[in-house]
Amino acid sequence: MKLDQEILQDIEPPAHSMHASSFQSQEEDSSALPTSRQASKGIPLLLVEDEAGMAAEIAAELSDLGYQVQIERTGPAGLAAARSQAFSLLIIDRMLPETDGLTLIEILRQENILIPVLVVSALSSVDEKIRGLKAGGDDYLTKPFAMGELAARVEALLRRPADLRSSILRVGPLEMDLIERSVRRDNRLLDLLPREFKLLEYLMRRPGQTVTRAMLLExxxxxxxxxxxxxxxxHIGKLRKKIDQPGSPPLIESVRGAGFRLRA
Amino acid sequence: MFMTPIPWQMRLFRAATFRLAILFALAVTASTSIVFFFVYLHVSVYDDKQVRSHLIAETADAAIEPMERIRGEFERRLASDLRIVDYAGFYAKDGTLIAGNLPAPPPGLVIDGQAYQLDSPLADADGYTRDPALFVGRRRADGTTVILGRSLYEIHALRRIVSRALLIGVVPTILLTLVIGTFFSLRSARRLQSINQRVNRIMQGHLNERLPTRSGGDDIDHVAHAVNLMLDEIVRLVSQIKDVGDNIAHDLRTPLAIMRARLERGLCSESDYGVRESVHQALRDLDRALMTITTLLRMSEIENGPLRRSFGTVDLCEVCSQIFELYEPLAETKAITLYLISSPPMPMIGDFQLLIEMVANLVDNAIKFTPQGGIVTLGAFASPHGPGLRITDTGPGIPAKEREDIFKRFYRHDRSRHDAGSGLGLSMVAVIAELHGYGFRVGDNRPGAIFEFLPKGLSGQASRT
Structure with a gap:
């Protein structure tokens, strides 16, 4: 059990880690849709962003993914909306007219409104990120970012990792024993290096969920x-070689413009 | 209205030195006046007092002396008084003059042995004795009266001399101070005016102008010299900013131009696939441009930000093994052998994340420039002056004359090489090293390059970063 806890401590949930902005698009070998539209059908999100163009783009992207997005342009308006309606997630710009983004989050947290918050900011310094997370933000994304990165972060915040206490993870044909530190595919033991094991564990805790390169590095x-x-x-390529079987489709899909996803 | 030229009189009055001169003149006048005032006070009050007490004592003596002695005394007294400043009168009971030079007691004199200041009863033709005089009268036991007096002429004359001296002394002092003040203020006003003209020219953009200085080296020269040094520094910074600006513009312009061409070509494409492909490639170029901006911002954050980030003990050996693990698969895909040179722990004070980033950049570079089948090594080692790092490759190496330049911003080791980097990797490396008080020594690996991360200053061998 002690071993189990150590492993758990090693892998931080995304909520409390720092995220570098990511806008790197790389060669993709498949072009799966970033997120399943069905999964996010009608989930209500609140976007507080004063830049009209940026707000429209974010809202369009998230609406395409099936989310229901409400836009507010100022801090007080955002605060009023967050108080009166039940949103599943808030996306708040760091710098807002009237009430600053961080102040807004602090007020919400004081009022015990604990909806996950994604802070979006043009301020990129490490100190700014720490301040954003300290104020009660759950994740921090620096502008400019790829829309795929935003979608992945939103998804990650909405779908917190599965039960952290279980010592066996099962996704598709894969079975990971966290105590034995072994991985089997269809009962065949796979030989993974420690880093590959960690990488696979991170993916197996988020089955069907898109994770970006920045999220993996962080x-x-x-x-x-x-x-x-x-x-x-x-690294993903090496992992794929070890877990995939010739003839069957790859378990880790590449998501165009975003990152990777372990097929659920 | 605001800019109308001010007449020279006004300008003079506004000049600080001129105002100082006036202030100085006032101070001199005031102090001179105070000195004179004390002299005057002494002359008029102290002398007056002495004469008074003298007269009172003499009169008291005369009142008790025998009559004959008084007569003799009076005659002697008046005979020796050539300037006629002494008065004396000895009167019988009925008021007739027995001896002395006062025909009758001065009108208004109270005979009580005290001194009174009265107009002189004796008027000369030349009027000198019209000066007031002090008189003391006393009645004797036999009913006769003695009156002694002394003209205040001498004292008053002294007063007149003192006040005239005051006037004669103070007025030229004031005038002289004003003249000197005007002279100096005009002189410094001329210098300030020429400085002002230069400053105006500099403000208009002539950054090569400098303030005039003289060999003398007074206060204004010191200020002008300091301003000139400041201008030198500003010119240096401006040109540096301009260089960086030019570089950014160049580095952004290239991907933007390529992007533009791709999008244009994509629009003309017949197939849907063509359009998509060009948009994808354009996005990649845009990401590269944005990455450049982010890297520049991060570098200036590290360079200019206070050392807020947590410096702690970092084991360079651990940094190397982490980077080895991170890059080993990448080296493998390029058929490059990456070796980790093992060493005992090499602790130093630093920022773990930044050092990881620095070594990652160096190894990234080494792998990028090493051909297939090459060898890249990394490892920590103990230099004579502290823990160091060494990264070697078997790539084309770096010519000796370029070894200083590669750490400069936007310097491309080989411009013909089409690498995907922003050209800022080594600049970032240099910035991080600088933050830790380290520098780099670049050497020849025959073939390839050796990068050594060494403490700066102590060895004097580490090259400037």
């Missing part, structure tokens, strides 16, 4: 910078 490697080369892709 959460699996704990780095807050983005290397210039396709490092993450190489």
């Amino acid at each position: 959460d699996v490697w704990n780095y807050n910078f983005l290397p210039q080369t396709n490092l993450v892709d190489v």
Whole structure:
């Protein structure tokens, strides 16, 4: 059991980690849809953003994915909306007219409104991110970002990792024993390096969910910078070689313009 | 209205030095006046007092002396008084003059042994004795009266001399101070005016102008010299900003131009696939441009931000093994062998995340420039002056004359090479090293390059970053 806890501590949920902005698009070998439209059907989101163009783009992207987006342009309006209606997630711009984004979050947290909050900001410094998360934000995304990155972060916040206490994870033909630190595919033991094991564990805790390269670097490697080369892709490629079987479709799909997804 | 030229009189009055001169003149006048005032006070009050007490004592003496002695004394006294400043009168009971030079007691004199100041009863032709005089009268036991007096002429004359001296002294002092003040203020006004003209020219954009200085080296020269040094620094910074600005413009312009061409070509494409492909490629170019901006912002954040980030103990050996693990698969895909040179723990004070990023950039670069089948090594080692890092590759190496330039912003080791980087990787490396007080020594691996991360300053060998 002690071993189990250690592993759990190693893998932080995205809610409390720092995220570098990601707008790197890389070569994709498949073009699956970023998120299943059915899954997000009608989930109500509140977007508080004063820049009309940016608000429209974000809203259009999220509406395309099936979310129901309400836009507010100022801090007080956003606060009023968040108080009066039940939203599943708030997306709040860091700098807002009248009431600052961070102040808005602090007020909500004081009033015990604990909806997950994604902070979107043009301020990229590490200190700003720490401030954003300290104020009660659950994730911090720096502008400019790829829409795929935004969608993945929203999805991650809405679908918190599955039960953290279970010591066996099962996704499709894969079975991971967190105590034995072993992975089997259809009862065949796979030989994984520690880093590959961690990477696969992160994906298995989020089956069917898109994870971006930035999310993987931050959460699996704990780095807050983005290397210039396709490092993450190489690691995923190596992992794929070990878990896939010739003839059957790859278990880890590439999501165009976003990242990767473990087929549920 | 605001800019109408001010007449020179007004300008003079506004000049700080001129105002100072006036202030100085006032101060001199005031202090001179105070000195004179004390002299005057002494002359008029102290002398007056002395004469008074003298007269009172003499009269008291005369009142008790025998009559004959008084007569003799009076005659002697008046005979020796050539300037006629002494008065004396000795009167019988009925008021007739027995001896002295006062025919009758001065009108208004109270005979009580006290001193009174009265107009002189003796008027000369030349009027000198019209000066007031002090008189003391006393009645003797036998009913006769003695009156002694002394003209205040001398004292008053002294007063007149003192006040005239005051006037004669103070007026030229004021005038002289004003003249000197005007001279100096006009002189410094001329210098300030020429400085002002230069400043105006500099403000109009002539950044190569400098303020005039003289060899003398007074206060104004010191200020002008400091301003000139400041201008030198500003010119240096402006040109640096301009260089960086030019570089950014160049670096952004290239991907934007390519992007534009791709989108244009994509629009003309017959197939849906063609349009999609060009949009995808354009997005990639745009991401590259945005990455450049983000990297520049991060560098200036690290360079200019206070050292708020948490510096702690970082084991360079651990940094190397993490980076080895991160990059080993990438090296493998390029058929490059990545070696981790093992070492005992090498702790140093630093920012773990930034050091990881720095080594990642260096290894990234090494792998990028090393051909298939090459070897890249990384490892920590103990230099004589502290823990260091060494990264080697078997790529084309770096010519000796370029070894300083590669850390500059936007410098491309080989411009003909079409690498995907922003050209900022090594600049970022240099910025992080600088933050830690480290520098780089770049050497030849025959073939390939050696990058050594070493403490700066102590060794003096680490190259400037």
